[in-house]
Amino acid sequence: MPFHDSSDIEGGVSGPPVMLSRRGVLWFRADAWRLICMARVFAVANQKGGVAKTTSVASLGAALSELGCRVLLVDLDPQACLTFSLGLDPDAIELSVHDVLLGRLSPGLVLRGTEDGPDLLPATIELAGCEAVLLSRTGREHALRLALAEIGDSYDFVLIDCPPSLGILTINGLTAADEVIIPLQCETLSHRGVGQLLDTVHDVQRLTNADLRVRGVLPTLFDARTAHGRAVLVDISARYVVTVLQPPIARSVRFAEAPGSGRSILTTARRSRGAEAYRSHARALVEAESAAGAPQGARSRPGAHGRQEEGGPDAGARVSPPAPPAPPARSPARPLAVTPVVATAVSQVASR
Numbered sequence: 001m002p003f004h005d006s007s008d009i010e011g012g013v014s015g016p017p018v019m020l021s022r023r024g025v026l027w028f029r030a031d032a033w034r035l036i037c038m039a040r041v042f043a044v045a046n047q048k049g050g051v052a053k054t055t056s057v058a059s060l061g062a063a064l065s066e067l068g069c070r071v072l073l074v075d076l077d078p079q080a081c082l083t084f085s086l087g088l089d090p091d092a093i094e095l096s097v098h099d100v101l102l103g104r105l106s107p108g109l110v111l112r113g114t115e116d117g118p119d120l121l122p123a124t125i126e127l128a129g130c131e132a133v134l135l136s137r138t139g140r141e142h143a144l145r146l147a148l149a150e151i152g153d154s155y156d157f158v159l160i161d162c163p164p165s166l167g168i169l170t171i172n173g174l175t176a177a178d179e180v181i182i183p184l185q186c187e188t189l190s191h192r193g194v195g196q197l198l199d200t201v202h203d204v205q206r207l208t209n210a211d212l213r214v215r216g217v218l219p220t221l222f223d224a225r226t227a228h229g230r231a232v233l234v235d236i237s238a239r240y241v242v243t244v245l246q247p248p249i250a251r252s253v254r255f256a257e258a259p260g261s262g263r264s265i266l267t268t269a270r271r272s273r274g275a276e277a278y279r280s281h282a283r284a285l286v287e288a289e290s291a292a293g294a295p296q297g298a299r300s301r302p303g304a305h306g307r308q309e310e311g312g313p314d315a316g317a318r319v320s321p322p323a324p325p326a327p328p329a330r331s332p333a334r335p336l337a338v339t340p341v342v343a344t345a346v347s348q349v350a351s352r
């Protein structure tokens with residue numbers, strides 16, 4: 001399909017996100033892409049306690065926000081540590097993720113903003129009781145996935161903080177996720193349980209979420225002064241065929257200090273090595289998303305990351321393959337063929 005000069009569009013480049021040109025061609029403003037695409041969902045899981053699941057969710061979420069991504073964090077742990085560490089008092093919260101999982105409330109009513117940037121579906125201790133109720137329900141594994149389907153298109157990334165167990169809450173997290181990140185403390189015996197977690201991932205792939213992928217093991221609480229930590233990592237990669245994500249997150253007292261102020265280390269120790277390490281992981285997620293989106297287009301959100309929005313080469317690839325040639329550098333919009341997917345997208349955008 002040929003490209004048209006944007007002067008062809010009623011309302012010009014600052015008009016609505018989806019426009020019909022005078023020549024009858026449907027145009028998407030480049031940043032409209034972020035309005036119509038589902039978030040990439042990551043479950044951060046390990047049934048072993050204290051391996052920095054919550055810290056990783058809070059820090060990665062803040063780092064993704066810094067990059068301009070729209071981020072939702074989900075506290076799926078009855079301990080509500082993520083909720084607390086992002087400055088909310090779980091004891092004072094009336095509406096929580098528990099109400100969402102039981103289908104009593106839509107997630108939009110429960111969402112809270114945080115000072116670090118991401119939105120949060122907060123938890124309270126009530127979530128502990130939710131497990132028992134869910135167990136008696138049909139389709140219990142899908143409760144979170146269905147809830148996120150309601151709001152996923154408002155975000156670029158969703159990060160789920162799973163509890164230290166392989167119960168129904170973690171299964172919900174894995175069922176809702178595209179990928180799982182496994183934080184792993186770099187010390188002896190930390191690998192114990194990884195095999196069990198991978199078995200659970202395989203069960204989820206078989207039964208409730210065939211598309212679930214393991215992004216990799218995230219080494220945490222790494223003590224760079226010892227060879228022991230490095231040996232643990234080598235051991236993990238040899239034992240299981242999983243990617244070890246780099247760089248490892250170094251052990252630092254800065255992490256323990258951050259939750260007390262209701263902010264992540266990205267704010268409380270901006271220039272610390274720990275903050276920089278999580279920034280590096282956030283950049284890797286964004287880059288992987290952009291790269292993966294180009295050929296497959298299945299879940300890409302090329303407009304989600306600021307720098308690639310304006311007429312980026314990926315825009316439109318999934319709606320109308322093969323992708324048309326790149327528009328002129330300053331072109332703010334590009335035309336797309338009207339397909340059922342586009343028609344659905346238009347109705348979603350129109351309803352906003």
Ligand SMILES: Nc1ncnc2c1ncn2[C@@H]1O[C@H](COP(=O)(O)OP(=O)(O)OP(=O)(O)O)[C@@H](O)[C@H]1O
Nearest residue numbers: 049050051052053054055164221250251252255256
């Ligand atoms: N890189 C680090 N260096 C030092 N302390 C850390 C680091 N990462 C996390 N911590 C601290 O380790 C403790 C456990 O971290 P966190 O709560 O994130 O683990 P978790 O896996 O979520 O635990 P749980 O399984 O109980 O949910 C916290 O006190 C946290 O501040």
Ligand SMILES: [Mg+2]
Nearest residue numbers: 053054077081
């Ligand atoms: Mg935790």
